[in-house]
Amino acid sequence: MSEQSEQQPQPDQAPSPIGEISQEPSSFEAFLDANQKWLIIGGIIVVIGLVAYVVIDGLKQQELENYSAEVSAARTLPELETQASEKAGTNAGGTALLRKAQLQWRDLQQSEAIETLKSFVSEYPDHPAYASGLASLASYQHKMGDLEGAKENYEKAVEEKAAISSMALIYLGDIARGEGNDEAAGEYYDRASSEYGEIHANIRQIAERHSKLLGVSTPTEVKPAPPAPKPEAASEPVKVDPLPTNPDLPKKPVVPEASNPVTPEAPKSVTPAAPKPALPEDPKPVDPKPPIPEDPKPETPAASTDSPSN
Numbered sequence: 001m002s003e004q005s006e007q008q009p010q011p012d013q014a015p016s017p018i019g020e021i022s023q024e025p026s027s028f029e030a031f032l033d034a035n036q037k038w039l040i041i042g043g044i045i046v047v048i049g050l051v052a053y054v055v056i057d058g059l060k061q062q063e064l065e066n067y068s069a070e071v072s073a074a075r076t077l078p079e080l081e082t083q084a085s086e087k088a089g090t091n092a093g094g095t096a097l098l099r100k101a102q103l104q105w106r107d108l109q110q111s112e113a114i115e116t117l118k119s120f121v122s123e124y125p126d127h128p129a130y131a132s133g134l135a136s137l138a139s140y141q142h143k144m145g146d147l148e149g150a151k152e153n154y155e156k157a158v159e160e161k162a163a164i165s166s167m168a169l170i171y172l173g174d175i176a177r178g179e180g181n182d183e184a185a186g187e188y189y190d191r192a193s194s195e196y197g198e199i200h201a202n203i204r205q206i207a208e209r210h211s212k213l214l215g216v217s218t219p220t221e222v223k224p225a226p227p228a229p230k231p232e233a234a235s236e237p238v239k240v241d242p243l244p245t246n247p248d249l250p251k252k253p254v255v256p257e258a259s260n261p262v263t264p265e266a267p268k269s270v271t272p273a274a275p276k277p278a279l280p281e282d283p284k285p286v287d288p289k290p291p292i293p294e295d296p297k298p299e300t301p302a303a304s305t306d307s308p309s310n
Contacts, residue, residue, distance in 0.1 A: 131162035
């Protein structure tokens with residue numbers, strides 16, 4: 001009996017009821033209460049940082065747009081060189097180099113154009129037109145007879161998986177066909193048709209048209225004439241002695257004045273004068289002389305026509 005009484009729990013040792021809920025604040029609420037001030041300050045700093053980022057990013061975008069507009073406005077080689085130098089490291093600077101190479105090639109500065117494109121592909125690998133720059137460089141090298149350089153840069157353009165990559169495959173096939181490797185040329189044409197036929201509308205027709213040329217002898221390519229040498233600028237200006245002046249000569253040439261054409265005057269209408277009345281002439285004085293009588297002439301009797309009767 002004594003053992004059972006010892007095993008019974010005492011009132012103060014009884015377990016708490018199951019439904020009883022602790023009224024003390026949780027650790028998270030306690031953390032918020034303790035750090036409410038710093039949390040508010042941190043939130044304000046985050047908002048200010050986001051606003052500053054948006055503003056700065058917008059200003060950068062506006063600046064890049066202004067750069068692009070300035071490069072687009074450049075029309076000559078000196079202007080594009082200035083833009084490429086001032087905006088080096090930006091996409092606008094790379095675009096200036098691409099346009100500079102196009103103008104140089106147009107002006108028959110082939111070597112300079114190739115060097116400009118080499119600078120572009122080495123300095124601007126992240127430019128949106130990087131693949132186009134590779135293809136342009138390969139095309140210029142192909143036209144100048146540098147087939148190895150052209151194949152290398154065409155292959156790089158294919159690896160970029162850009163819009164120009166399909167035409168790079170076509171040009172690689174043309175180079176292989178020109179070297180007499182029709183099998184490799186056909187593979188390039190098939191790749192262009194299969195990989196980009198669904199993306200580019202005309203690439204299949206182009207690949208088929210080039211495939212029909214396999215086995216046909218390639219015409220001999222004529223290399224363009226080398227550019228004419230640039231005239232060397234004179235180191236010092238040539239001095240010319242002034243011409244002797246003649247004090248007897250007029251300082252300025254006398255230009256005869258152009259004679260004004262004489263315009264004949266219109267004939268003036270002549271109004272006839274009114275006739276003057278004729279005045280009677282003064283009578284001449286008559287000399288009153290008596291008439292002189294004429295001498296009487298003797299009368300001759302007329303002969304009788306009757307003869308005397310005997």
